[in-house]
Amino acid sequence: DMKVTQMPRYLIKRMGENVLLECGQDMSHETMYWYRQDPGLGLQLIYISYDVDSNSEGDIPKGYRVSRKKREHFSLILDSAKTNQTSVYFCASSLQGASERLFFGHGTKLSVL
């Protein structure tokens, strides 16, 4: 069906709480990404996953970690969330590298109070 699904769509957390953002894709894509989108900053790459248990830091990995135990699932974890992590988070996938088309989820709007 060529979909990237993100859960939840909206999330409100208090500072210091742990946050789990989940992403799934049904295209058997090898490569998956987490981006965050902020006004004036555009989309910034947090992490890339090349396949199961093969993850690499992007441009802004500090304060985040990821988990990919199955090819179709890629999770973003915020341990002890901070207010400056309030953002819209997008998951994406591609067949291989970023020279291929990226498929994006609808995003998760996270507010850390």
Place this chain on the structure above:
Amino acid sequence: AQSVTQPDARVTVSEGASLQLRCKYSYSGTPYLFWYVQYPRQGLQLLLKYYSGDPVVQGVNGFEAEFSKSNSSFHLRKASVHWSDSAVYFCALSRNNYAQGLTFGLGTRVSVFP
């Protein structure tokens, strides 16, 4: 380091008029170049992609883009816009190395008025 610049944060255009969105990139090699569109409360969707060949590349919904190596540009065009083209448009660059992720411009918000 690579970068993408979209000099126009907002563009307003009348329905039926033509549209051009500018994109300049900085990259020492030959990049893959993309235009993505983001409709309200949705993720980004690919409009078109360029790597080599004819510098004018056709995309979906009547969009096309022209690559210029001499100007380091990849401008997006549409001959006649519809109100449904109101969205944010992102130019992006991928280094031609495996799985490095995309570098995005800040986007141009397009508003189409009747």
